[in-house]
Amino acid sequence: MTATGPATAPVTAALALGDDALVLSHRLGEWAGHAPVLEEEVALANIALDLLGQARVLLSLAGDEDELAYLREERSFRNLQLVEQPGGDFAHTIARQLYFSTYQHLLYAELAAGDGPFAPLAAKAVKEVAYHRDHAEQWTLRLGDGTEESHGRMHRACEALWKFTGEMFQPVQGLDIDWTRLDERWRESVEAVLRRATLPVPEGPRTGAWSAGAGRQGLHTEPFGRMLAELQHLHRSHPGATW
Amino acid sequence: MATPAAQRTARTEADGTPDTVGTTAYQRAFDAAVAADERVEPRDWMPDAYRATLVRQIAQHAHSEIIGMQPEANWITRAPSLRRKAILMAKVQDEAGHGLYLYSAAETLGTSREELLDKLHSGRQKYSSIFNYPTLTWADVGAIGWLVDGAAITNQVPLCRCSYGPYARAMVRICKEESFHQRQGYELLLALSKGTTEQHAMAQDAVNRWWWPSLMMFGPPDDASQHSAQSMEWKIKRHSNDELRQRFVDICVPQAESLDLTLPDPDLRWNEERGHYDFGPIDWTEFWEVLKGNGPCNEQRITQRRRAHDEGAWVREAAAAYAAKHTGHTDGTRTTGHQTAHETEAERA
Numbered sequence: 092m093t094a095t096g097p098a099t100a101p102v103t104a105a106l107a108l109g110d111d112a113l114v115l116s117h118r119l120g121e122w123a124g125h126a127p128v129l130e131e132e133v134a135l136a137n138i139a140l141d142l143l144g145q146a147r148v149l150l151s152l153a154g155d156e157d158e159l160a161y162l163r164e165e166r167s168f169r170n171l172q173l174v175e176q177p178g179g180d181f182a183h184t185i186a187r188q189l190y191f192s193t194y195q196h197l198l199y200a201e202l203a204a205g206d207g208p209f210a211p212l213a214a215k216a217v218k219e220v221a222y223h224r225d226h227a228e229q230w231t232l233r234l235g236d237g238t239e240e241s242h243g244r245m246h247r248a249c250e251a252l253w254k255f256t257g258e259m260f261q262p263v264q265g266l267d268i269d270w271t272r273l274d275e276r277w278r279e280s281v282e283a284v285l286r287r288a289t290l291p292v293p294e295g296p297r298t299g300a301w302s303a304g305a306g307r308q309g310l311h312t313e314p315f316g317r318m319l320a321e322l323q324h325l326h327r328s329h330p331g332a333t334w
Numbered sequence: 335m336a337t338p339a340a341q342r343t344a345r346t347e348a349d350g351t352p353d354t355v356g357t358t359a360y361q362r363a364f365d366a367a368v369a370a371d372e373r374v375e376p377r378d379w380m381p382d383a384y385r386a387t388l389v390r391q392i393a394q395h396a397h398s399e400i401i402g403m404q405p406e407a408n409w410i411t412r413a414p415s416l417r418r419k420a421i422l423m424a425k426v427q428d429e430a431g432h433g434l435y436l437y438s439a440a441e442t443l444g445t446s447r448e449e450l451l452d453k454l455h456s457g458r459q460k461y462s463s464i465f466n467y468p469t470l471t472w473a474d475v476g477a478i479g480w481l482v483d484g485a486a487i488t489n490q491v492p493l494c495r496c497s498y499g500p501y502a503r504a505m506v507r508i509c510k511e512e513s514f515h516q517r518q519g520y521e522l523l524l525a526l527s528k529g530t531t532e533q534h535a536m537a538q539d540a541v542n543r544w545w546w547p548s549l550m551m552f553g554p555p556d557d558a559s560q561h562s563a564q565s566m567e568w569k570i571k572r573h574s575n576d577e578l579r580q581r582f583v584d585i586c587v588p589q590a591e592s593l594d595l596t597l598p599d600p601d602l603r604w605n606e607e608r609g610h611y612d613f614g615p616i617d618w619t620e621f622w623e624v625l626k627g628n629g630p631c632n633e634q635r636i637t638q639r640r641r642a643h644d645e646g647a648w649v650r651e652a653a654a655a656y657a658a659k660h661t662g663h664t665d666g667t668r669t670t671g672h673q674t675a676h677e678t679e680a681e682r683a
Contacts, residue, residue, distance in 0.1 A: 113416075120419075123407035123426050124638065127646020128653075129400065129433055129447075136427035143420050150416075157415050181649050236659065237652025244648070325414045325472055332530050334415040334522075 101208045102153045103169070104265035107307055108209070109149030110170035113160055114315075115191060116142035117322055118178055127181055134226060138188070141219040148212050161326035165309075165316050172306040173255035175315040179248065182234055182241070186248035188227035193280050194259045194273075196220045201268055209266070228284050235288025242289065249285065250293045257297030261307055368569050373499035376442040384568055387561065388498050389443050390459070391570065393450045396436035397461035399429045401454075401635050405469040406478060414472060421518050422475060428511045435504040442500045455640050463621070464551050466629030473526055473533075473540035479519015480593075481541070481548040481586070487512045488582045489552065492572035501570075520589065527594050534594075541590070542598045549613075550621045552579040558618075583611050 119139035126132040150156040173191060178184050199220055202213035234245040260274040282292045305311070326334075360379040367374060374380055403426050410426065413419035437447040453459040464482055469475065490512065493505040526537035553559055553575040565571035573581075583602075590597050601614035623629070 117411060120410045120423055123410050123423070124403045125642045125645075127642070127649035129430055129437070131649075132400075132403070132430035133427055133434065136423055136430065140420060140423050140427065143416065143423065147416050147420070160416055161414075181646065233653045233656040234649070237654075237656045238648065240648050241652030241655075321411050325412050329414070329530060329532060332414075332533055334418055334525055334529075 101265050104209065104263050105149045105153040106159070106169040107263045109146050109153065109159075110168050111174050111191075111195070112142040112149065113146035114168070114170045114318070115174035115187075116140075116146060117318065118174065118176075118187075119184070121178055122184070131181075135184075138223050138226065141216075141223065145212065145216050145219075149209075152208070157326070161323045165311055165319055167309060168306075168311065168315070168319075169309065170306050170311075171255065171258050172310075172312050172315075173252060173258065175306070175311060175318060176252065176255065177314045177318075179251075180244060182244040182248035183251065185227055185230045185234060186245065186252050188223065189231050189249075189281065189284065190252060190256050190259075192220055192223040192227050193277055193284075196224045197273055197276055197280075198266075198268065201273070202266070205267060207267060231284050231290070232288045235285070235290040245288070246290055249290060250295065253293035253295055253297060254299055258306060263307065368497050371495075371497075371569070373502060374497050375499045383564070384570075385443055387565060387568070387570060388501065389440055389445050391565075392436055392440045392443075392501055393445070393453065393459050394461060396433050396440060396450065397454045397459060398465065399433040399436060401461040401465045401639060403429045404635055404638060405465055405467070405631075406475060408469050409472060409475050412472070413475075418522070425479075425515050425518065428515070432504075432508050432511070435507065439500040439504045451643065455636070455643060457636070460625075461635075462551060463624045463629065464547050465635060466624050466632045467544070467547050468630050470543075471536050471540060473523065473536040474544070476519045476522035476526060476537065477540035477544040479515050479517075480523055480589070481519075481544045482551065483512050483515040483519060484586065485548045485551040485582050487516055488578050488585070492578075493570075495569075495572060497569040520593070523593055523595065537593075538595050541595050545598050546616065546620075547624075549579055549583070549616055550618075552576070552582065554618065554621070580610050583613050587611050 116139045119135050119142070122135045122139075123132065126135055146160075147156050150159045153159060171191075173187060176183070176187060196217065199213040199217040202209045203217050204210075231245065234241040236242070256277075259277070260270045262268070262270050285292050299305075361381065364374065364378070364380055364384075367378070374384075406422060406429075407426050410419065410422055413422050437450060440450060441447065450459065454461065464485075469478065487509060490505055490509050494502055494509055496502040496505065523537050523541070526533040528534075553562075556562060556574045556576045559575050562571060562574060566574070587597065587602065587604075599614045601612060603612055604610075605612045624632070627633075
């Protein structure tokens with residue numbers, strides 16, 4: 092991590108939060124031109140743009156935003172494995188949004204209420220993320236309680252991503268948060284939405300056997316390397332160029 | 335008819351009864367409104383052919399916005415800096431928003447979005463042929479902004495004064511955003527032109543490939559343009575294809591000089607007598623071939639559009655089923671959460 096200098100506490104946290112936003116923004120950007128309805132082209136791009144804006148502020152707290160985004164290797168990224176998962180169908184995207192935006196909203200509300208270095212960013216971002224959460228909840232209801240097919244797809248998506256949700260509550264160095272309490276509040280909220288959507292709450296493990304807390308320590312899933320190859324290719328092809 | 339000239343005309347005429355030359359009072363009221371440069375509104379009477387022309391034109395424009403997302407979205411995941419990525423994402427999002435305004439404008443003429451999309455997917459309606467060209471390098475994003483959006487603005491600014499109110503009003507908003515898109519394209523190319531030798535070459539190559547197709551965006555020469563004369567009479571169209579093309583060339587030449595890029599036309603030179611730049615002959619064979627379906631990306635663009643639509647069918651069905659269960663309405667995709675996104679996006683404009 093040459094670009095970041097010594098890993099002081101705020102840098103570690105800035106990278107964790109910044110990489111989450113950067114990577115999820117990229118994944119949502121992949122929907123452009125592929126969304127199921129025109130309104131969702133606008134909505135998904137809007138969320139992606141909010142996240143990218145957050146990522147740029149956070150990464151800039153840790154170093155140069157472009158060096159950090161384009162020149163780090165896979166093992167230096169600190170994002171959750173949840174956000175790097177490939178899009179899958181629209182149900183997978185909505186399940187990922189539900190899990191992540193609920194987490195991010197609760198976390199940013201806490202950070203905004205404190206007086207730490209992330210309070211100003213969190214105070215602005217929490218308003219954006221409240222909308223992301225509402226969007227995810229509304230779609231979870233529609234898909235869960237829509238047709239038999241949508242119910243089945245949403246059920247499978249919620250199950251498939253469940254094993255990535257435990258990682259969200261691994262403590263991040265530099266963030267003064269009661270992580271156990273955050274996890275409880277997350278579960279209460281997500282379970283209530285799933286119930287309203289007539290979806291069962293997944294019962295499987297919330298972390299993989301090998302990878303608890305992995306993304307935060309730089310361990311990622313195979314699709315992430317390919318995602319980074321695409322993200323970084325052009326920038327790396329022209330070393331030192333400005334764009 | 336809501337407009338003053340139309341009301342005056344309508345009041346003095348017997349409504350709907352053909353006079354000796356077979357023109358009804360409605361027709362005369364419409365003609366008077368158009369002649370007085372007043373807006374025709376959705377609930378006003380209008381000739382069937384006027385309505386059909388508008389639907390065709392607005393639909394083609396809406397389709398162009400949503401198909402036009404594809405060549406640029408092709409670079410969202412590879413944008414070379416986070417700033418450029420944010421700008422490009424916002425631009426592609428604007429295009430989806432333009433699609434929404436335009437499909438809504440078409441709906442005021444009694445044609446649903448679903449019907450128009452079906453016509454696009456089945457090839458019965460067209461989109462602008464320019465989007466059948468590929469974006470091969472990052473510089474193409476800049477060339478599209480500078481040239482393609484530049485040509486679009488030249489075409490569209492006069493549409494802000496189009497005789498049909500909802501279309502004219504949608505165009506006011508769209509033109510503001512397009513003008514931002516054009517500037518970002520120019521600025522992107524400027525950064526490349528001033529950059530490394532490789533970046534400059536990338537910019538020049540993109541301009542070389544996009545220049546002629548951009549000139550073709552104004553449509554065939556005036557003497558070969560199928561719909562022009564009637565559209566000008568109805569004030570849907572205000573300037574001829576060739577006039578607009580000339581205006582565009584005159585704007586671009588000095589801009590290319592500022593960019594330190596050349597335009598790929600050996601015949602391009604200032605004509606003192608005409609007060610315009612002369613330019614070389616356009617290869618209309620290529621234009622008609624691409625229009626017919628033989629462009630580099632026709633198949634790819636429409637296939638992706640159909641696939642997105644087909645793969646999204648279950649989502650739209652779910653939203654409709656949910657809305658029917660919970661609100662009694664069947665169009666669940668147009669309520670709550672994501673509608674907020676559209677409004678937010680629109681407010682930024």
